[in-house]
Amino acid sequence: MERLLSFESDHLRATELRLGLPGSDKPSVRPKNNKRASSEISQESKSNSCASNAGNDDERDSAPPAKVQVVGWPPIRSYRKNTLQVQAKTSESELCRGMYVKVSMDGAPYLRKIDLKVYTCYPELLNALENMFQLTIGKYSEREGYNGSDYAPTYEDKDGDWMLVGDVPWGMFITTCKRLRIMRGSEAKGLACV
Amino acid sequence: MSYSSLPEDVLEHVFSFVQSDKDRNVISLVCKSWYEIERWCRRRIFVGNCYAVSPRMAIRRFPEVRSVELKGKPHFADFNLVPEGWGGYVYPWIRAMAGGYPWLEELKLKRMVVTDESLELIAKSLKNFKVLVLSSCEGFSTHGLAAIAADCKNLKELDLWESDVEDPSGNWLSKFPDTCTSLVSLNIACLGSEVSFSALERLVVRCPNLRTLRLNRAVPLEKLAHLLRQAPQLVELGTGTYSADLRPDIFSNLAGAFSGCKELKSLSGFWDVVPAYLPAVYSVCSGLTTLNLSYATIQSPDLIKLVSQCPKLQCLWVLDYIEDSGLEALAATCKDLRELRVFPSEPFGDEPNVSLTEQGLVLVSEGCPKLESVLYFCRRMSNDALVTIAKNRPSMIRFRLCIIDPQTPDYLTLEPLDVGFGAIVQHCKDLRRLSLSGLLTDRVFEYIGTYAKKLEMLSVAFAGESDLGLHHVLSGCDSLRKLEIMDCPFGDKALLANAAKLETMRSLWMSSCSVSFEACKLLGQKMPRLNVEVIDESGPPDSRPELPVKKLYIYRTVTGRRIDMPGFVWNVGEDSALRLS
Numbered sequence: 161m162e163r164l165l166s167f168e169s170d171h172l173r174a175t176e177l178r179l180g181l182p183g184s185d186k187p188s189v190r191p192k193n194n195k196r197a198s199s200e201i202s203q204e205s206k207s208n209s210c211a212s213n214a215g216n217d218d219e220r221d222s223a224p225p226a227k228v229q230v231v232g233w234p235p236i237r238s239y240r241k242n243t244l245q246v247q248a249k250t251s252e253s254e255l256c257r258g259m260y261v262k263v264s265m266d267g268a269p270y271l272r273k274i275d276l277k278v279y280t281c282y283p284e285l286l287n288a289l290e291n292m293f294q295l296t297i298g299k300y301s302e303r304e305g306y307n308g309s310d311y312a313p314t315y316e317d318k319d320g321d322w323m324l325v326g327d328v329p330w331g332m333f334i335t336t337c338k339r340l341r342i343m344r345g346s347e348a349k350g351l352a353c354v
Numbered sequence: 355m356s357y358s359s360l361p362e363d364v365l366e367h368v369f370s371f372v373q374s375d376k377d378r379n380v381i382s383l384v385c386k387s388w389y390e391i392e393r394w395c396r397r398r399i400f401v402g403n404c405y406a407v408s409p410r411m412a413i414r415r416f417p418e419v420r421s422v423e424l425k426g427k428p429h430f431a432d433f434n435l436v437p438e439g440w441g442g443y444v445y446p447w448i449r450a451m452a453g454g455y456p457w458l459e460e461l462k463l464k465r466m467v468v469t470d471e472s473l474e475l476i477a478k479s480l481k482n483f484k485v486l487v488l489s490s491c492e493g494f495s496t497h498g499l500a501a502i503a504a505d506c507k508n509l510k511e512l513d514l515w516e517s518d519v520e521d522p523s524g525n526w527l528s529k530f531p532d533t534c535t536s537l538v539s540l541n542i543a544c545l546g547s548e549v550s551f552s553a554l555e556r557l558v559v560r561c562p563n564l565r566t567l568r569l570n571r572a573v574p575l576e577k578l579a580h581l582l583r584q585a586p587q588l589v590e591l592g593t594g595t596y597s598a599d600l601r602p603d604i605f606s607n608l609a610g611a612f613s614g615c616k617e618l619k620s621l622s623g624f625w626d627v628v629p630a631y632l633p634a635v636y637s638v639c640s641g642l643t644t645l646n647l648s649y650a651t652i653q654s655p656d657l658i659k660l661v662s663q664c665p666k667l668q669c670l671w672v673l674d675y676i677e678d679s680g681l682e683a684l685a686a687t688c689k690d691l692r693e694l695r696v697f698p699s700e701p702f703g704d705e706p707n708v709s710l711t712e713q714g715l716v717l718v719s720e721g722c723p724k725l726e727s728v729l730y731f732c733r734r735m736s737n738d739a740l741v742t743i744a745k746n747r748p749s750m751i752r753f754r755l756c757i758i759d760p761q762t763p764d765y766l767t768l769e770p771l772d773v774g775f776g777a778i779v780q781h782c783k784d785l786r787r788l789s790l791s792g793l794l795t796d797r798v799f800e801y802i803g804t805y806a807k808k809l810e811m812l813s814v815a816f817a818g819e820s821d822l823g824l825h826h827v828l829s830g831c832d833s834l835r836k837l838e839i840m841d842c843p844f845g846d847k848a849l850l851a852n853a854a855k856l857e858t859m860r861s862l863w864m865s866s867c868s869v870s871f872e873a874c875k876l877l878g879q880k881m882p883r884l885n886v887e888v889i890d891e892s893g894p895p896d897s898r899p900e901l902p903v904k905k906l907y908i909y910r911t912v913t914g915r916r917i918d919m920p921g922f923v924w925n926v927g928e929d930s931a932l933r934l935s
Contacts, residue, residue: 230841231434231435232433232865233433233760233816233840234698234701234731234756234758235432235756235789236433237432237433238434240648240697244699247625247651287599287601288599288600291601
């Protein structure tokens, strides 16, 4: 019975109107959460914050503890939660949102821009370039470069050097590529022979 | 001439024009002969709680039923509040119907546990089976689906809306025989693994009446165009994954295929959306009435571009990426909008990640005169906004507001949101469903009890101060059927004082409240036509009677305690001998 009384006085306090910042007094407004058995509360943060710390403003730690999740709240179906989580992970694994680089082609009056993030390998990129500029680039070979083609795709890397597209692994390529240039045959042959 | 002298078949013919269950029930109460005639010609029954009646009783009273709809677990099971193994098994019903309704055509289940055995029994015993809808169900695998596919010769509809299906192997689609040409609706959106595309394609090609096709995520975008060209008559389409390499040929193929679908009214799917491919659907936008973008993680500008082309839109489900600006565009374009659902993209984040506030909802309430159904997740609200919404849309029927942080006050005044929700129930006289959130005192429940006379379902969390709140609702809401409460300081007094009310309702759920075990026992003993079930996974509730009951589910029933309760569910009725652990 005493427990009920103290419980009720907690709630009386909760209904007092105050001009404090929302959240600054949250511990007293949330006695309910403290009564949940710990097995029902799932924790997402690595730190062991309990419900009464949620929203507490005077933190001694540098990072605020992540909110403790209450089972059943917010009311979102796990079906929906899981689907969004999977999609979020897929986009988080990308390094950044979009990686647009300029593409120039010898003889073309203006440059184009493409998003390297959209492609997952060299053949896809080359295919896109072929479509964009209506030309054939041909197959890459380690020895011959793009021999047999009038064009060779090159790129400027972080050091300012012009490199042949295809030499380095794809992952390394998209992080070091600053711009692309589709070189005309004669010049390109020079690169391939290096 | 008196009505009772009309021949039976005339009365039966007249009754056949009465479809609503409520009206049918009223007819059956007029007199004994009408009861008899009516029960023999009732063709569909809806059992909102599968434990309210036994299958045997249902079949005995209505022997000629062709369509059965059953619901199992309480609604809060959607949010993981009901432990695994709680119940809701459909098998006893199917076993009974295999004998009692051999000509059953339709079975619609929601939140039930369906086993492969059940599906196999349906396939084997019901020769005229046509429609299977499994909404939010679980417990079965593609083996069961294979049985349905193989043996239900007249199958028209197979809908697995958001069910949890085990996919051991994907080849169940090829079990549809070549002679099966009757499919009208196929929804496999929830299936995790790949289905055989060639089997799917062959099925689509040979079913000329196919109107609804909801694919699962595993169907690649490159193949969608091909499928659409085989089924240009589709009215409802759910895409598979909506991402592919950016290639003009894929795009033009897809756009062309969509433009051939002149009947398309509903679109869904859009997993992993690549914005560059959205314009492929522009050609069908002008005819769209339903758009489900609730899995589409695209930003507001792309959403605005899409929505602005859909003037006939009646129903939109979308993520909060739409933001207030997107909702403004929606309000300006979609004057026919009836239903809006805005889901949170990051519900567990501490900070808002999008600019979606109460303003968006206010704008839609202003601009869309037919708006009647709202589900809105947001992070702030004000009484002013709620009052405005209420006054703008007195025809609101369903209003579910979820302010993500529990007990959030009015952000302008820091007061509780009692007045705002009070305005909703006061102005929206036909309100049937309401979900509350934010900081709320007993006052809001006083408003609800006073004004919400047509309210049928109420969902409450982290609200109220005392038993008075619960008492207002139970004593005032004349039409209340379902009440679900979590984390509120409601206790014994209101419950016991309104015991009789509980028999007029379908069910009451209370979790993390302040109801004592003693009160539950008392209620169970006083009310033999209620099942008072205590759910406690940590042990028998009477071993710690000083603690409030963790989860309580009370429902009316004509069949007494159920026999399939798991170890963590106790029925605290009259002669309950509590199990010793």
